[in-house]
Amino acid sequence: MPNPIAATFRPYWQYRDLVRNLVIKDLKVRYQGAVLGFFWSLGNPLALILLYDFVFTHIFRSDLPNYILYLVIGVLHYNLFSQAVSQSCESLTSASGLIQKIYFPRILVPTSSLLFTLALWVIAIFILVILYPFLGGIYHWGLLLYPLALGLYIAFIWGIVLTFSVLQVELRDLKHLVDIALMFGFWFTPIGYDIHVLKPTTREIISLNPLTQFMDLFHALLYAGTLPALNHVLIASAWTIGTVTVGMILFRRKARHLVEDL
Amino acid sequence: MPPAIIVEHVSKEFILRHNRAMGLKTRFLGLFHKNKREKREHFLALDDVSFTLEQGEALGLLGHNGSGKSTLLQIIAGILQPSKGRVIANGRVAPLIQLGVGFNPELTGYENIFLNASLYGFLNKEVKKRVKSIIEFSELEHFIDTPLKNYSSGMQMRLGFAVAVNLQPDILLADEILAVGDQAFQDKCLDKIAEMRKNGMSLILVSHSQEQVSKFCDHFIRLERGVMLENGSIGEAWE
Numbered sequence: 001m002p003n004p005i006a007a008t009f010r011p012y013w014q015y016r017d018l019v020r021n022l023v024i025k026d027l028k029v030r031y032q033g034a035v036l037g038f039f040w041s042l043g044n045p046l047a048l049i050l051l052y053d054f055v056f057t058h059i060f061r062s063d064l065p066n067y068i069l070y071l072v073i074g075v076l077h078y079n080l081f082s083q084a085v086s087q088s089c090e091s092l093t094s095a096s097g098l099i100q101k102i103y104f105p106r107i108l109v110p111t112s113s114l115l116f117t118l119a120l121w122v123i124a125i126f127i128l129v130i131l132y133p134f135l136g137g138i139y140h141w142g143l144l145l146y147p148l149a150l151g152l153y154i155a156f157i158w159g160i161v162l163t164f165s166v167l168q169v170e171l172r173d174l175k176h177l178v179d180i181a182l183m184f185g186f187w188f189t190p191i192g193y194d195i196h197v198l199k200p201t202t203r204e205i206i207s208l209n210p211l212t213q214f215m216d217l218f219h220a221l222l223y224a225g226t227l228p229a230l231n232h233v234l235i236a237s238a239w240t241i242g243t244v245t246v247g248m249i250l251f252r253r254k255a256r257h258l259v260e261d262l
Numbered sequence: 263m264p265p266a267i268i269v270e271h272v273s274k275e276f277i278l279r280h281n282r283a284m285g286l287k288t289r290f291l292g293l294f295h296k297n298k299r300e301k302r303e304h305f306l307a308l309d310d311v312s313f314t315l316e317q318g319e320a321l322g323l324l325g326h327n328g329s330g331k332s333t334l335l336q337i338i339a340g341i342l343q344p345s346k347g348r349v350i351a352n353g354r355v356a357p358l359i360q361l362g363v364g365f366n367p368e369l370t371g372y373e374n375i376f377l378n379a380s381l382y383g384f385l386n387k388e389v390k391k392r393v394k395s396i397i398e399f400s401e402l403e404h405f406i407d408t409p410l411k412n413y414s415s416g417m418q419m420r421l422g423f424a425v426a427v428n429l430q431p432d433i434l435l436a437d438e439i440l441a442v443g444d445q446a447f448q449d450k451c452l453d454k455i456a457e458m459r460k461n462g463m464s465l466i467l468v469s470h471s472q473e474q475v476s477k478f479c480d481h482f483i484r485l486e487r488g489v490m491l492e493n494g495s496i497g498e499a500w501e
Contacts, residue, residue, distance in 0.1 A: 018380035025377055029368045101363040102381050103340035173286045256343045260276065 012105050022112040023119055041120040042127060048075050049127075056192050064194055066136035066223070072128055073222050074191030074215055079124070081157055081211060082182040084117040088161035089168045089175040096262035106255045110165040114158055128222075138225030145227070149217045152240050156210065159243025166254045169261050190215055210239040264352045266433050266464035267315040267338060272347035274308040274333055274488075307333045309488045310347070315433075315481075317352075320465040322475030322496070325485035331468045334485070335359065335435050338466065353432025353464075356382055360437075362422025367411035371402055371421055374410055378425045392428050399454070400424035401447070420447055427454050433464045452478075 031038055049072055056062050056071065064070050091113035092099070092106070099106065133139075168174045189211040195203055206212050213236040220228035280301040281288070292299040308330045315321050323331040336342040338349055339357035364381050365374045375396055379389040397406050400420045402413075410418060426434075434455070455478070459465060469475050475482055476496050484492040 014383050014385075015380070017376075017384070017386045021377045021380045021386070025366055025369060025373075028373075029366065032368050098364050098381065100341065101360045102357055104381055104383065171286075259341055 012108070015104055015108055018104060019108050019112045019115065022108075023116045026112075026116040027119060038123055041123045045076055045079055045124045046127065048079070052192055062193065063197075069132075069135035069137055070194075070219065070223050071192060072131070072135065073218050074189070076121075076125060076128055077153070077215065077218050078186060078189060078191050078211065080117065080121045080153075082185070083121070084114050084157050085160055085164060086175070086179055086182060087117055088113050088165045089178055091161075092165045092169055092258065093172075093262060099259050099262060106258060107162070107251055110161050111158070113165075114154075114161050118154065132222075137222065140225050142221050142225070142227050146218075146221050149214075149221060149228070152217075152236060153214050156214065156236070156240040156243050159240065159245070159247035162247030162251050163243065166250050166258070169254075169258055185209070185211065190219075210236070213239065263317050265314045266317045266319070266352055267466070268350040269311060269313050269334075269338065270347050270349070272308055272311045272334070272337060272344045272349060273306065274330075274337060274342065275345045276305045276307055278303040278305050307488050308337070308344075308485075311485075311488075311490050312347075313483060313490070313493060315464055315466065317432075317464055318459070318462045319481060320459060320467065320479040322479035322482040323466060323468045323485065324470075324472065324475060324482055326470075328487075329485040330488040331485050332359075332437060333488075335437055335466065335468055339435055351433060354383075354429075355433045355435060356426055356429060356431030357435045358423075358426050358437065359435070360422075361419045361426070365410055365418060365422065368409055370409055371400075371406040371413065372397075374421065375425055378422065379429060382426075382429055382431075384429060396421075396424045396428045399428060399450075416444065416447075423451055427451075427458065430458075431463065433466070434458070435466050435468075437468045438470070 027038075031040060034040060049068070052071055052075060053068055057067065088110050091110045095109045098104075099109070131137075164174060164178060188206060188209050190206065195206055195212065195216075198206060213232050216232045217228040217236060220226050220232075280303065281292075281297075282300055311330075311334060313321070323334065325331045333342065335357070336359065337344050338351065339355060339359065340349075341357070341359075362374070362378055364377050366377065369377065372393070375393055376386055376389050379392075380386065397403055400417075400423075402417060402421055402424075405413065405417065410421075413421070436455075455465065459478075465478065467475060467478055479496055481495055482492070483490055
């Protein structure tokens with residue numbers, strides 16, 4: 001008996017090398033001619049970390065122990081979110097040349113845009129892996145759960161990526177709005193500060209930000225060396241289910257007619 | 263054997279949006295200025311088109327500019343969704359609406375072969391088996407490792423054509439692409455298509471030129487303003 005789930009995914013699986021080739025193309029084109037090549041993907045997060053470290057240790061004082069580790073975890077994970085979301089807005093509109101000329105599952109376009117960001121991010125995450133013991137990182141069994149937390153986070157981002165890539169087709173201002181929102185988002189997420197130093201009302205507001213929940217997972221596992229609190233895991237999972245559902249529904253409804261609006 | 267393609271009562275309506283609001287500014291202005299508001303007009307590009315293409319047959323789509331032949335081809339290729347009716351295709355459909363879809367100027371010819379072929383749903387390992395014959399057919403052995411931006415437009419089209427025909431499609435949809443490169447290469451393409459037809463490939467060819475259609479096809483359909491005017495075999499109803 002044919003498996004219905006397998007039958008749903010077979011058409012996408014057939015195109016797996018398309019996703020791979022698109023990601024490799026983007027990687028090759030991006031650093032074409034740059035002498036330092038892929039090292040540039042380390043440059044941006046490194047510069048950010050140095051800058052924020054300067055700001056938060058010399059201008060605003062932070063009492064957190066191993067502050068740089070706290071900061072690096074936040075900056076790297078926020079970067080993944082902001083780059084993926086910002087880039088995905090234009091993924092469909094800039095692929096109009098492909099979409100108008102040949103049929104392939106459209107969902108692969110924003111998905112490969114996300115995977116491209118992820119590929120660059122994996123290079124940047126090596127900074128953290130190398131520096132981890134020097135910054136005061138703790139090796140504990142809970143670290144084995146990190147891939148699960150990261151997977152949840154990537155699924156959450158994927159839902160947003162799908163949503164925005166479709167909306168951008170009809171509302172071309174979206175990308176500019178999103179880029180501004182991402183600047184605000186950085187400060188509305190506990191990246192450079194600890195949420196517990198905030199006033200109760202401010203803390204409530206910041207907790208409404210889904211990224212706060214994800215940061216808590218990463219800070220618990222990688223910084224505090226504990227397991228994340230269950231309620232944070234549940235809220236983060238709920239957000240993920242929410243964005244993926246919205247993204248999938250929107251994509252299913254719009255994908256067939258996207259080509260007429262590009 | 264089931265037919266290669268069945269087109270059943272296909273209609274396609276486009277909504278032409280004049281003064282389309284793409285940004286916030288135009289949407290906002292539309293609130294106050296009536297003439298800046300979006301006007302919608304319905305436009306019937308295809309009106310109840312039906313035909314069947316048996317396996318191994320070749321069909322020519324004739325018609326003037328704007329008659330709906332390219333729209334019909336895009337619907338058969340699955341790029342556009344019909345407003346009414348449906349299309350059933352049995353076999354691997356390769357649309358050749360543009361040669362070398364997805365070609366990137368920064369990548370080498372070799373890398374572009376894989377990128378282009380994967381858009382047709384091919385896995386890299388399947389392409390690897392054919393890459394030699396693709397390069398051979400394109401006659402670009404000497405340039406295959408240089409970036410595509412250094413190719414002439416004729417060379418790019420040759421590469422695109424070489425990929426498409428070497429993927430051995432069951433059904434080839436060609437939109438006036440048979441003007442590839444110089445005369446010698448054109449003849450080679452035509453020979454290749456004739457050879458593939460002999461091996462059982464079905465073909466739909468969009469063309470202005472009756473001469474080209476009569477050379478390649480055994481059936482033809484003439485469209486005008488989205489309506490099927492004539493549908494017949496070449497030879498009997500041919501003027």
